[in-house]
Amino acid sequence: MKHYATTDDVPMAQRFAAEVARTWAMSELNIDAFDVVFVSPTSGSIASIYRHLDALDGQHSTFDTRDAIAGRVRTCDASQVYVAAGMTANETTRAVLHEARHIAQLRRRTGRVTELERNELERDATAYERSAYRRLMGG
Numbered sequence: 085m086k087h088y089a090t091t092d093d094v095p096m097a098q099r100f101a102a103e104v105a106r107t108w109a110m111s112e113l114n115i116d117a118f119d120v121v122f123v124s125p126t127s128g129s130i131a132s133i134y135r136h137l138d139a140l141d142g143q144h145s146t147f148d149t150r151d152a153i154a155g156r157v158r159t160c161d162a163s164q165v166y167v168a169a170g171m172t173a174n175e176t177t178r179a180v181l182h183e184a185r186h187i188a189q190l191r192r193r194t195g196r197v198t199e200l201e202r203n204e205l206e207r208d209a210t211a212y213e214r215s216a217y218r219r220l221m222g223g
């Protein structure tokens with residue numbers, strides 16, 4: 085059963101925030117182009133989206149995510165960032181910056197990630213999200 089649907093039905097403010105963060109992060113992190121895909125749960129909570137993406141991924145667990153700012157990159161396909169539809173513009177900006185950092189991490193490594201490494205990658209992405217958000221919004 086598919087637990088999420090991609091959607092283009094998102095407010096202009098969210099779409100614009102995603103696009104600004106996408107192009108900014110691609111340039112700053114020097115990573116290949118990626119697309120932002122908006123998703124909304126077809127049943128249950130936003131967490132069901134992640135379970136579905138994890139299953140698709142072929143390895144059960146990828147990166148931890150927080151509930152409030154919901155984004156995801158699949159480790160098998162770093163060309164797309166999944167972002168929950170309906171977040172505010174600021175939440176969307178932060179989610180895209182965070183996931184872009186995970187893309188940069190994925191480009192640098194191969195093979196399975198240990199639990200310890202995963203925690204380190206998550207800390208790195210969260211730290212990047214904070215500093216990048218400041219720099220992007222501060223102009």
Ligand SMILES: [Zn+2]
Nearest residue numbers: 147148206209
């Ligand atoms: Zn993360």
